[in-house]
Every structure is written in C-alpha cells, then in structure tokens.
Amino acid sequence: MNSRADTLAPVTLITGAAQVVTCAGRHGVGLIENGVIAIEDETILAVGSRDDVMSALGDRGIQPLDANGGAVIPGYVDCHTHLIFAGDRRHEYFARMRGLDDAGLRAAGIPFDVPVSIAANRELSVDELVNASLPRLRRMLESGTTTLETKSGYGLTPDSDIRSLRAARRLAELLPVEIVSSYLGAHVLPPGATKERFLDEILNEGLPQVSSQGLAEFCDVYCDPHVFDLKETERVLRRASDLGLRLKLHVDAKNNIGGTRLAAEMGAVSCDHVNHTTTADFRALADAGTVAVTFPGFDFIVNHSSPTSIQAVRDSGVTLALGTDQCPVCWLESMQLAVALGCRINRMTPEESLRGATIHAAAALGLAHRIGSLEPGKQADIVILDVPSFEQAAFRFATNSVAKVIKKGRVVVDRGAAAPPG
Ligand SMILES: [Zn+2]
Numbered sequence: 274m275n276s277r278a279d280t281l282a283p284v285t286l287i288t289g290a291a292q293v294v295t296c297a298g299r300h301g302v303g304l305i306e307n308g309v310i311a312i313e314d315e316t317i318l319a320v321g322s323r324d325d326v327m328s329a330l331g332d333r334g335i336q337p338l339d340a341n342g343g344a345v346i347p348g349y350v351d352c353h354t355h356l357i358f359a360g361d362r363r364h365e366y367f368a369r370m371r372g373l374d375d376a377g378l379r380a381a382g383i384p385f386d387v388p389v390s391i392a393a394n395r396e397l398s399v400d401e402l403v404n405a406s407l408p409r410l411r412r413m414l415e416s417g418t419t420t421l422e423t424k425s426g427y428g429l430t431p432d433s434d435i436r437s438l439r440a441a442r443r444l445a446e447l448l449p450v451e452i453v454s455s456y457l458g459a460h461v462l463p464p465g466a467t468k469e470r471f472l473d474e475i476l477n478e479g480l481p482q483v484s485s486q487g488l489a490e491f492c493d494v495y496c497d498p499h500v501f502d503l504k505e506t507e508r509v510l511r512r513a514s515d516l517g518l519r520l521k522l523h524v525d526a527k528n529n530i531g532g533t534r535l536a537a538e539m540g541a542v543s544c545d546h547v548n549h550t551t552t553a554d555f556r557a558l559a560d561a562g563t564v565a566v567t568f569p570g571f572d573f574i575v576n577h578s579s580p581t582s583i584q585a586v587r588d589s590g591v592t593l594a595l596g597t598d599q600c601p602v603c604w605l606e607s608m609q610l611a612v613a614l615g616c617r618i619n620r621m622t623p624e625e626s627l628r629g630a631t632i633h634a635a636a637a638l639g640l641a642h643r644i645g646s647l648e649p650g651k652q653a654d655i656v657i658l659d660v661p662s663f664e665q666a667a668f669r670f671a672t673n674s675v676a677k678v679i680k681k682g683r684v685v686v687d688r689g690a691a692a693p694p695g
Pocket residue numbers: 353354355523598
C-alpha cells in the first residue's frame with residue numbers, strides 16, 4: 274500500500290539561495306542565510322534552514338529549484354500606479370528642465386498637465402488602452418512585480434474611467450500579475466468643467482457604475498487645494514464607502530490641508546504621497562491603521578522639495594510603503610529602483626525600503642494576510658535575484674537584478690541563471 278507521501282505531488286524546494294529574505298515579523302527583514310523554501314501548488318509550505326524544512330517535509334518528494342547563489346525575496350508589490358494610459362509628458366518635462374514654468378509652456382505652445390492626458394486617453398477603447406499598457410506591465414513583471422494596483426483617471430469622464438478599469442481587468446488575464454483596481458474619478462478637474470457638475474457625475478454616474486459592475490476594489494481621490502478640497506474629498510469618499518469600496522487618498526503632495534486626518538477618520542487603507550505630512554499626522558494614520566505610501570521615484574523625477582520625512586515616519590510608528598507611481602509624468606517600472614531611490618532620496622535603510630516594497634505595500638492594498646512576505650501559508654509570490662544579497666539589489670539602481678519570478682508557485686519569468694556571487 275502506498276504511503277500518503279507517495280500519492281502527493283512533489284514539493285518545489287528553492288535551494289542554493291545565499292539568503293532568504295522573508296520580510297516576516299514586525300521589524301527587520303527576517304533574513305535566513307542559506308535558507309530554503311518549500312512550495313506546494315500556489316502556497317508556501319515551509320521556510321527556514323535546510324535541515325528544519327527537510328525534517329518538516331518528512332518523506333515528501335522534492336522538485337528542486339536552484340537559486341544559484343542569489344538572494345530570494347518576496348515578489349514586489351507596487352501599491353500605487355497609474356498603469357493604464359497612452360502617451361507621456363516628456364515634451365513638458367524637457368521644457369521644464371530648460372527652465373520653462375506654466376506661463377512659459379503656454380507661451381511656447383507646449384501642452385502640459387491634464388490636457389495632455391485627456392487628449393491621449395479620453396477616446397481610447399479598452400483594446401487600445403490594453404495595447405498601450407501591456408508592454409509596460411510585462412516589463413514590470415520582468416522587474417519582479419507580482420502584484421500591483423492601478424487607477425482610472427486620465428479620460429476624466431465616467432465612460433473613460435470605466436474603459437480604463439475594464440482594461441485593467443483584461444491585463445490581469447493576459448499576464449501573471451495580480452492587479453488591484455481603484456476608481457480615481459476625482460483625479461483632477463478637466464479644463465472647462467465646473468466642480469459641482471464634475472463631482473455630480475462622479476457621485477451619481479461613475480461611482481454607482483463602477484460599484485455595480487465590480488470594476489474596482491478601491492476609490493481614490495486627489496486631495497489638495499488645487500484639485501479637491503477636504504469637503505469635496507469627503508463627499509466622494511462617503512459615497513464610495515456606502516457603495517462598498519475601500520478608500521485610498523492622494524494627500525499632502527503639494528499642500529497639507531489635513532487630508533491625512535480625513536483619511537484616518539474615514540478608515541482609509543492607505544494615504545499616498547505624504548510629502549508635507551507631519552509626525553502628528555503620521556501618528557494619526559498609525560492610530561487608525563492606515564498605511565502611508567511614498568514615491569521616491571516620483572519625488573526624484575519632479576525634484577520634489579519635500580520628500581517624505583523618514584524621521585517623522587520613524588517617530589510616529591506609522592507603516593510606510595513605497596510604490597512607483599508609474600504614470601505619464603513618472604515613467605518608473607522597476608520596484609528595485611524605487612527601493613534604491615527610497616534609500617537615496619528618503620534615506621531609508623535597505624531593510625525599511627524592501628519592507629516598504631513588499632509586506633508594507635501589501636498592507637497598503639489590504640492584502641498583507643496573503644502576500645508580501647515569505648511565510649508558511651502565504652501565496653508563493655517570490656523573486657530570485659541574481660545577486661547574493663538584497664542590499665546589492667537596493668544599491669544597483671540601473672540594473673534589473675531579477676533572475677526568476679515565481680507567481681503562485683509557478684516560474685513565470687526566467688532571465689537565466691543567477692550570476693555567481695560578486
Ligand atoms: Zn498617483
């Protein structure tokens with residue numbers, strides 16, 4: 274008679290890792306030198322030293338997967354992108370680098386800001402949006418991102434938002450990346466629109482349709498005086514909450530008008546940008562269990578005068594995640610570079626930055642129970658690096674250090690063997 278072990282499928286065992294960086298626990302990165310990981314189907318079965326894991330497996334059959342001397346980390350979670358768009362704002366960017374401000378751009382006849390995005394996106398079909406975004410998503414996956422969030426918000430009409438959210442659902446079927454969607458109807462006010470009329474469309478057309486069609490998990494609002502003030506933001510969030518959507522906010526990017534306090538009061542899952550956020554604001558977020566999210570890549574490309582203060586974050590005890598904020602202004606696809614810039618721009622430690630890109634980013638999506646760390650019972654979303662330490666990946670800012678990407682227990686990207694340590 275067969276034993277139970279004979280009838281079970283073999284367990285995949287990641288071996289040969291210089292280090293397994295679990296990102297489990299409340300502090301540090303849970304580093305296990307020469308650790309191994311056992312995977313059964315889509316799930317992590319065991320993580321630890323080879324001896325401990327082998328004895329836990331008993332006589333189960335093993336299918337080895339060689340990390341070839343690389344470090345092994347959780348799949349990156351990019352918790353804030355605007356993935357779905359066509360076009361970019363490079364002409365505006367280079368003109369600003371030449372010293373032109375808004376008035377100068379206008380005088381030079383260079384379109385900038387919202388009109389650029391509307392012109393490129395408002396009339397696009399779902400297929401066109403998918404075609405424009407798919408190559409970007411593929412490169413993000415190849416850079417180790419296994420889950421990402423994306424938003425609507427470039428067409429600035431309910432119909433174009435819905436097409437954008439449909440494109441996100443379609444993209445998730447085309448590549449092995451999980452996509453969490455947010456409805457960002459209240460992104461900016463389109464030129465010529467009145468605030469009241471625009472909000473009315475969001476409250477009475479956009480939100481109900483998005484909710485009834487199950488097109489988004491979150492509702493997001495850009496809360497800043499030049500876009501939507503506290504009162505307007507609260508109206509949108511309340512309606513979204515009533516319709517069963519969870520909440521996110523763009524806050525304190527240019528001005529602090531109390532958006533973090535509103536986010537805390539409303540039980541938002543995350544509060545993003547947080548450039549002008551004080552220690553007391555961060556503490557309010559921490560008390561509410563709201564995750565703060567920073568974008569070192571965005572702050573780099575716009576040369577932000579006030580990157581998120583890591584000292585205020587540390588003093589407050591808030592959970593800090595980081596994302597790429599991939600968008601027509603910030604063409605950053607690599608979470609590895611976001612991590613490196615977190616260390617450079619925000620002076621985070623490599624441990625803080627990697628946690629921000631994995632377990633804390635998962636928390637910013639309300640998914641930390643399932644992804645973001647390498648622990649028994651969690652989904653097997655794993656990156657094998659071609660360098661022997663996670664710190665090398667956080668230092669090599671212009672190199673893709675990914676050797677293999679594993680999504681739900683399956684190797685979905687294989688860029689070749691890991692390089693020998695060095
Ligand atoms: Zn954004």
